[in-house]
Amino acid sequence: MRQQAPVRKGVGRPRKGDQDKSDSASRILDEAEALFAAHGFHGVTLREIAARAKVDAALLHYYFQHKKGLFDAVWERRAEVLNRERLDAMERYASTHAGRMTVEGAIEAFLGPLMDPQRHREAGWRNYFTLAALVSNSAAWGGEMMGRFFDPVVKRLIELIATALPDARQDELYWSYHMLSGALMLTLSETGRLDTLSGGLCSSADIESLAPRMVRYAAAGFRALCQPAR
Amino acid sequence: MRQQAPVRKGVGRPRKGDQDKSDSASRILDEAEALFAAHGFHGVTLREIAARAKVDAALLHYYFQHKKGLFDAVWERRAEVLNRERLDAMERYASTHAGRMTVEGAIEAFLGPLMDPQRHREAGWRNYFTLAALVSNSAAWGGEMMGRFFDPVVKRLIELIATALPDARQDELYWSYHMLSGALMLTLSETGRLDTLSGGLCSSADIESLAPRMVRYAAAGFRALCQPAR
DNA sequence: GTCTATAACTGGATAGAC
DNA sequence: GTCTATCCAGTTATAGAC
Numbered sequence: 081m082r083q084q085a086p087v088r089k090g091v092g093r094p095r096k097g098d099q100d101k102s103d104s105a106s107r108i109l110d111e112a113e114a115l116f117a118a119h120g121f122h123g124v125t126l127r128e129i130a131a132r133a134k135v136d137a138a139l140l141h142y143y144f145q146h147k148k149g150l151f152d153a154v155w156e157r158r159a160e161v162l163n164r165e166r167l168d169a170m171e172r173y174a175s176t177h178a179g180r181m182t183v184e185g186a187i188e189a190f191l192g193p194l195m196d197p198q199r200h201r202e203a204g205w206r207n208y209f210t211l212a213a214l215v216s217n218s219a220a221w222g223g224e225m226m227g228r229f230f231d232p233v234v235k236r237l238i239e240l241i242a243t244a245l246p247d248a249r250q251d252e253l254y255w256s257y258h259m260l261s262g263a264l265m266l267t268l269s270e271t272g273r274l275d276t277l278s279g280g281l282c283s284s285a286d287i288e289s290l291a292p293r294m295v296r297y298a299a300a301g302f303r304a305l306c307q308p309a310r
Numbered sequence: 311m312r313q314q315a316p317v318r319k320g321v322g323r324p325r326k327g328d329q330d331k332s333d334s335a336s337r338i339l340d341e342a343e344a345l346f347a348a349h350g351f352h353g354v355t356l357r358e359i360a361a362r363a364k365v366d367a368a369l370l371h372y373y374f375q376h377k378k379g380l381f382d383a384v385w386e387r388r389a390e391v392l393n394r395e396r397l398d399a400m401e402r403y404a405s406t407h408a409g410r411m412t413v414e415g416a417i418e419a420f421l422g423p424l425m426d427p428q429r430h431r432e433a434g435w436r437n438y439f440t441l442a443a444l445v446s447n448s449a450a451w452g453g454e455m456m457g458r459f460f461d462p463v464v465k466r467l468i469e470l471i472a473t474a475l476p477d478a479r480q481d482e483l484y485w486s487y488h489m490l491s492g493a494l495m496l497t498l499s500e501t502g503r504l505d506t507l508s509g510g511l512c513s514s515a516d517i518e519s520l521a522p523r524m525v526r527y528a529a530a531g532f533r534a535l536c537q538p539a540r
Numbered sequence: 541g542t543c544t545a546t547a548a549c550t551g552g553a554t555a556g557a558c
Numbered sequence: 559g560t561c562t563a564t565c566c567a568g569t570t571a572t573a574g575a576c
Contacts, residue, residue, distance in 0.1 A: 104559080118449050122352035126552065136561050141553065143559095210449050217447040219348050219440050222501030231507055254508040255520065259493035259527045266492030271452030277461055278484040293485045293535055300534035301527035334541080355569065366543050371571065 105143050107133040110204055113154045117211035120218075121151055155215075158208045159229040165193040166233045174240055183299040186240035187260070190233070194264065195291040206270065213269035216261075234261075241302060248306035256305045260298045267294070335373050337363040340434055343384045347441035350448075351381055385445075388438045389459040395423040396463045404470055413529040416470035417490070420463070424494065425521040436500065443499035446491075464491075471532060478536035486535045490528045497524070 111132040115124040126147055130137040144150035166189075173189040174181065199205045215225050238253050245253075267284055274284040284290065341362040345354040356377055360367040374380035396419075403419040404411065429435045445455050468483050475483075497514055504514040514520065 120350050120352060120448065122350060123450075125550080127550085137552095138554085138562085139560065145553095147552070213447045214449065217443045217495060217499040217501070218350065219444065219500055220353075222499060223503040223506060226501070226503055227506055234507060251508065251511045252523075254504060254512045255523045256527060257507075258496065258504050258512070258514065258520075259489075259524065262493035262496030263489035264492070265447060266488065266495060269447040269449060269452060271447070271449055271456070273453040273456055274484060274488050276453060276457055277464060277487075278481065281481045282484045282488070284488065290485065290488075293482075294489065296534045297486060297489050297531035300530040304526045304530035305523055356571090357569080367570095368543065368572085369541080372541075375571095377570070 104133070104135050104139060108135060108140055108143065108150070109154055109157060112150050113204065113211060114207045116151060116154060117207040117214065120214060121147075126150075154208075154211070155225065155229070158205070162193055163229065163233055166190060167236060169193060170233075170236050170240060174243075181240060181244045183241055183244050183302050184295055186237060186244060187295050187298050187302075189240075190237040191264070191291065191294065194268070195287050195294070197288050200285070200287050209268035210270050213265040213267075216265040241306075245302065245306045248302075252306045252308075253302075256298075256302045259301055260294075263294060263298065334363070334365050334369060338365060338370055338373065338380070339384055339387060342380050343434065343441060344437045346381060346384060347437040347444065350444060351377075356380075384438075384441070385455065385459070388435070392423055393459065393463055396420060397466060399423060400463075400466050400470060404473075411470060411474045413471055413474050413532050414525055416467060416474060417525050417528050417532075419470075420467040421494070421521065421524065424498070425517050425524070427518050430515070430517050439498035440500050443495045443497075446495040471536075475532065475536045478532075482536045482538075483532075486528075486532045489531055490524075493524060493528065 108129065112124075112129045115129055115132070118124075126140050127137050129150075130140055140150060144153055169189040169192045170186070173185055177185060193199070194209065200209075212226075216222050234257060238257060242248055242250075242253060267287070267290060270285060272284070274282050282289070338359065342354075342359045345359055345362070348354075356370050357367050359380075360370055370380060374383055399419040399422045400416070403415055407415060423429070424439065430439075442456075446452050464487060468487060471486075472478055472480075472483060497517070497520060500515060502514070504512050512519070
């Protein structure tokens, strides 16, 4: 009678105030995020998540109905935050640099919220990024999930770069974005491969070093494809 | 008495001749490859694999002991072929172009066997590439599995590019390779994302278009990072 | 080599008490 | 909201007949 069935949206239900951080539902989301990121959807059991969140397993169903519902809630929670920030960053850049936008500037705004060193110090965000990277390269879900949430951000980036490179063909912009996206996702995946490959010379967790290089590398790539007859 | 237990290596056991293609063991490998690529290790059951390969489920254990053994066999079967071909291609390039190697040439040799259009028409190879892309971005296995089999090829690529860009710093070569690797893996993942994102303008399955662009994009990126004070 | 049978367990999900 | 109890379908893996 007081409040009956679980609602389908987001983060379970706070009572009326919104101090819902660190209560059961968001602890569940945090641990689900960490485990899904590490082992993928099928590599994790609801019991594991419940145990690590220190809640009863039945609670996961109470809040999120089924496993996929929990996964989606994890996915959406931070996607919305990121989308807002990235669109804002690009808008800010576009309006402060109208008429003199550069490829580098556009990419920097696009990447900013994903490469923020502060954010990479938070385990929650790092786990989320790792999850996104895994989903990105998964044949079954990659196209759908990445597209559903992140396409508007990408479209905006391409508009900005098209302004900076007015002679660029649309398809070359998309090909170029594809390369950037791959590099970004591998970076976020935190497999540690670069570390061992380079014998410790580089670490993919070292985003302070990586971010500016990703901008320069990608900008050069965009120019090579989109500014051909030069 | 004749032959007792399964051996631990590779592709089950051919009798004495080696016409083992299309018999049970390799059908199992083919179907496992397709399913692992689509859903990941945990997203697939041995029963499914057996059903699709039209063999009894117990046979999978006879040949490969356990699920992980089957997965490893799938992984190794084509890894060895690829490694040989890629090293050969780079060696051929290095010896025919001694003293006049280019970044483009080195990358082209490195990518060649992965981007061969003929090969991309075979479902088996396509599945394998998809699987590699998935593993590549998986936090749990990516570092270990990619490194164990593919590091020598990467090391050789970096040597060749270092010859073409003699002033390059080692770490910048590794950072650059990281970007190339990410783009390559996303390409191989075949999620269809680029297709819908671009509204059909581009398709990531269209490797005839993608391959030369990947070479140019990456070469420009390498130069941007490794040839700084120019 | 292939198949039957089954052991031994784990998975997601739900009903209902508190 | 949280927990107990439980259902039952599906999982890997093995023993042993043919």
